[in-house]
Amino acid sequence: MAVRLAVIASLLLLLPLVPPSSAVVLELHGNIYPNGHFFVTMNIGDPAKPYYLDIDTGSTLTWLQCDAPCQNCNKVPHELYKPTRNKLVKCADPLCSNLHADLGKPKRCGPQTQCDYGIQYVDGSSIGVLIIGRLSLPASHGTNPTDIAFGCGYDQGKENFNVPTPVDGILGLGRGRVTLLSQLKSQGVATKHVMGHCLSSKGGGFLFFGDAKVPTSGVTWFPMNRGHKHYSPGHGTLHFNSNSQPISAAPMEVIFDSGATYTYFAPQPYQATVSVVKSTLSNECKLLNEVKDKDRALNVCWKGKDRIRTIDEVKKCFRSLSLNFAHGDKKSTLEIPPEHSLIISKEGHVCLGILDGSKEHPSLGGKNLIGGITMLDQMVIYDNERSLLGWGNYQCDKIPSSKTLITSRL
Structure with missing residues (x-):
């Protein structure tokens, strides 16, 4: 028996050591309409305090509005974060170099030697300084605090000054070296550079x-x-109602951006989409009439004889869109059914949640953003280990238990 055990032990030593799969699951709050944000509660500081952070796969840097003091800040749900001077990241620190490399901007060290940054978003800007703070993540036994670098934003731009917002800042989930997940992976806290989100049409996720x-x-x-x-999955062709011929004149460069509430198309595919949708309604569905008075940011809306309360009431009047991608012999399709492109406004109208990016956000240029509305009721996965994007239908209101998914390393 002893010999047999020794042989088994020797064989086990020859097997490759595979780290256990792990995940940390965080509940989301918010909705597409009327909130316009999906956000997570993150406990930051020592002692830890809760902050609402908008999940944004289009941004690399996680940041909070800070009392540094704050020059131009929005009205946020919680008290402004108060940084300490000894937690400022120095301009010469590699973290600062990585941040500016992620932002695609040259690093300039000022007389204070602190790591200053400026970020331009499609709908505003943020100026701040990089700091180190304590983040408390849920673990299998209580919480696991870890120090991370994040932005201390003290100027949100004059155009946004004093505007109420449901979030305290941004959770940067994009591709880069200073994202939260990149830092957790480099510290050995996370075992895999993989993440995903599930946004429920019922709210939360x-x-x-x-x-x-x-x-x-x-x-x-x-x-x-x-x-x-x-x-980005690269360029795709836009199709309507499973037609073989695309309605986009040329392949569209597509970006997955959870920080965008709606989906934004470049002018040509946007106009083509509006045209085929209106044509289908006029030919097949006499229940709806176009609204001439626009519903806030939603420019293309229809009304029925009575107030519309759910998309199910009018879904039969609309058809699906799809984006077809090809890479070598690999082909994939992102389906966009009506419930992933329509909004029921507070006026009881049904509105197209696909907007003209060139008008709403001129800085987008010819880019096309797949926003939160098109990600509803799907698990969207960003596998940076294998450089793959994944998507599939899922019940996003069914939040998995974190206790069964979090290992002692998280």
Whole structure:
């Protein structure tokens, strides 16, 4: 028996050591309409205090509004974060170099030697300084505090000054070296550079880090564009109602951006989409009439004889869109059914949640953003280990238990 055990032990030593799969699951709050944000509660500071952070796969830096003091700040749900001077990241620190490399801007060290930054978003800007703070993540036994670098934003731009917002800042989930997940991976806190989110059409959902939550089936995978600084499957062709001929004149460069509430198309595919939708309604559905008075940011709306309360009431009047991607012999399709492109406004109208990016956000240029509305009721996975994007239908209101998914390392 002793000999047999010794042989088994020797064989086990020859097996490769595979780290256990792990994941941390965080509950999301918010909705597409009327909130316009999906956000997570993160406990930051020592002692830890809660802050609402907008989950944004289009941004690399996590930041909070800070009392540094704050020059131009929005009205946020919680008291402004108060940094301490000895927690400022120095301009010469590699973290500062990585931040500016992520932002694509040259690093300039000022007389204070602190790591200053400026970020321009499609709908505003943020100026701040990079600091180190304590982040308390949920673990299998209580919480696991760890120090991370994040932005202390003290100027949100004059155009946004004093505007109420439901979030305290941004949770940067994009591709870069200073993202939260990149820092957790470099510190050995996270074992896999994999994350995903699930946004529920009922409101809320969940965000996860690690690969334990990734389904083994039912997911469409497609290679990321390695040369792109955002999460992009590259160029796709836009189709209407499963037609073989695309309605986009040329392949569209597509970016997955959870920080965008709606989906934004470049002018040509946007106009083509509006045209075919209106044509279908006029030919097949006499229940709806176009609204001439616009519903806030939603420019294309229809009204019925009575107030519309749910998309199910009018879904039969609309058709699906789809984006087809090809990379070598790999082909994948992102379906956009009516419920992933329509909004019921507070006026009781049904509105198209696909907008003209060139008018709403001129800085987008010819880019096309797949925003939160098109990600509803799908698990969207960003596998940076394999450079793959994944998506598949999922019940996003069913939040998995974190206790069964979090290992002692998280």
